[in-house]
Amino acid sequence: xxxxxxxxxxxxxxxxxxxxxxxxxxxxxxxxxxxxxxxxxxxxxxxxxxxxxxxxxxxxxxxxxxxxxxxxxxxxxxxxxxxxxxxxxxxxxxxxxxxxxxxxxxxxxxxxxxxxxxxxxxxxxxxxxxxxxxxxxxxxxxxxxxxxxxxxxxxxxxxxxxxxxxxxxxxxxxxxxxxxxxxxxxxxxxxxxxxxxxxxxxxxxxxxxxxxxxxxxxxxxxxxxxxxxxxxxxxxxxxxxxxxxxxxxxxxxxxxxxxxxxxxxxxxxxxxxxxxxxxxxxxxxxxxxxxxxxxxxxxxxxxxxxxxxxxxxxxxxxxxxxxxxxxxxxxx
Amino acid sequence: xxxxxxxxxxxxxxxxxxxxxxxxxxxxxxxxxxxxxxxxxxxxxxxxxxxxxxxxxxxxxxxxxxxxxxxxxxxxxxxxxxxxxxxxxxxxxxxxxx
Numbered sequence: 001x002x003x004x005x006x007x008x009x010x011x012x013x014x015x016x017x018x019x020x021x022x023x024x025x026x027x028x029x030x031x032x033x034x035x036x037x038x039x040x041x042x043x044x045x046x047x048x049x050x051x052x053x054x055x056x057x058x059x060x061x062x063x064x065x066x067x068x069x070x071x072x073x074x075x076x077x078x079x080x081x082x083x084x085x086x087x088x089x090x091x092x093x094x095x096x097x098x099x100x101x102x103x104x105x106x107x108x109x110x111x112x113x114x115x116x117x118x119x120x121x122x123x124x125x126x127x128x129x130x131x132x133x134x135x136x137x138x139x140x141x142x143x144x145x146x147x148x149x150x151x152x153x154x155x156x157x158x159x160x161x162x163x164x165x166x167x168x169x170x171x172x173x174x175x176x177x178x179x180x181x182x183x184x185x186x187x188x189x190x191x192x193x194x195x196x197x198x199x200x201x202x203x204x205x206x207x208x209x210x211x212x213x214x215x216x217x218x219x220x221x222x223x224x225x226x227x228x229x230x231x232x233x234x235x236x237x238x239x240x241x242x243x244x245x246x247x248x249x250x251x252x253x254x255x256x257x258x259x260x261x262x263x264x265x266x267x268x269x270x271x272x273x274x275x276x277x278x279x280x281x282x283x284x285x286x287x288x289x290x291x292x293x294x295x296x297x298x299x300x301x302x303x304x305x306x307x308x309x310x311x312x313x314x315x316x317x318x319x320x321x322x323x324x325x326x327x328x329x330x331x332x
Numbered sequence: 333x334x335x336x337x338x339x340x341x342x343x344x345x346x347x348x349x350x351x352x353x354x355x356x357x358x359x360x361x362x363x364x365x366x367x368x369x370x371x372x373x374x375x376x377x378x379x380x381x382x383x384x385x386x387x388x389x390x391x392x393x394x395x396x397x398x399x400x401x402x403x404x405x406x407x408x409x410x411x412x413x414x415x416x417x418x419x420x421x422x423x424x425x426x427x428x429x430x
Binding site for chain 1 (some may be wrong): 344346350352368375376377379380381382386387412415416417
């Protein structure tokens with residue numbers, strides 16, 4: 001197990017993430033302009049979508065692909081339900097619904113980091129997992145809102161009309177989902193010939209941009225961790241419980257997703273990616289949709305949980321841990 | 333200069349489209365939107381440092397010389413502020429017509 005952790009720890013993207021964390025705690029004035037970070041996130045989504053599409057064009061679409069898509073959808077629908085019921089007596093219903101949606105959805109950057117981990121280890125993975133990632137972004141948003149509507153009482157907000165058209169557009173067509181699916185389809189359509197044209201941009205710059213982006217995410221995550229520790233809006237009794245949940249939920253969700261991967265007899269790389277998708281939590285698509293559909297939910301609760309605790313946990317410990325457990329359980 | 337009310341609404345950026353729609357519905361004469369604002373409120377710190385813009389505020393500035401429209405804006409924005417947080421400031425101002 002040590003070697004997997006050491007391989008992960010010695011990867012440039014992870015080291016840059018911790019450089020960003022260090023910059024905050026050392027009070028350096030290092031800062032990456034928001035628009036540059038936004039460009040890098042768009043680049044990563046474009047590159048992973050395109051690479052996934054090209055890989056998809058080179059492999060047959062068989063029953064396994066359909067089953068994985070179905071499993072991905074089911075995971076994204078089931079996880080928010082049990083997370084909601086774990087939390088609804090402990091925090092406000094709106095916050096429980098938002099946290100449930102956050103953990104039912106996925107983190108594209110965790111997925112991208114895991115693909116670079118697999119590439120560095122020389123382990124193959126299938127392009128259709130990118131499509132599974134895109135599929136898992138949105139269902140949790142709808143489930144979270146439905147749970148809130150079912151269980152919110154006496155706040156008045158539950159009887160307020162939701163603009164479902166706006167919500168569905170935000171959930172299914174938000175910028176990141178739209179770009180991943182669009183790039184995937186273009187990569188699928190153009191195949192290896194398309195890849196030959198954009199390869200220097202999509203492949204060779206990828207790790208460098210990922211390093212810089214994770215440097216920024218390290219800065220942002222460390223700031224959110226400080227916010228989480230010093231936040232009065234969470235309530236003193238809630239902050240430790242939510243921090244523990246943010247560490248425990250990826251393990252529980254990863255266990256569920258990993259079990260599904262084993263049931264489907266996925267190969268090592270694909271099994272790890274599906275597990276990481278299950279274990280990760282959204283800090284892009286869900287928070288944006290929650291602000292629109294569930295403004296009563298406090299973003300100072302669910303955003304630091306996913307961004308400051310679960311995301312670094314998955315990068316540092318989660319990915320090699322899930323990998324090792326899968327190696328033990330996968331047939332030789 | 334014409335006397336008017338200056339209305340400033342600080343709200344989370346994802347809700348800016350909803351506020352713009354509301355202003356149009358109540359007949360506000362127009363607005364200026366300042367994106368990517370940061371600050372601290374009773375719902376915590378908004379640093380405005382994320383690529384997603386989720387934890388980022390924006391500021392609407394509206395000049396309005398019609399008392400009824402001002403009241404409609406206030407009545408319309410109040411429920412949104414109650415549920416989503418944010419502030420609305422109304423002050424007397426002078427409108428330099430040109």
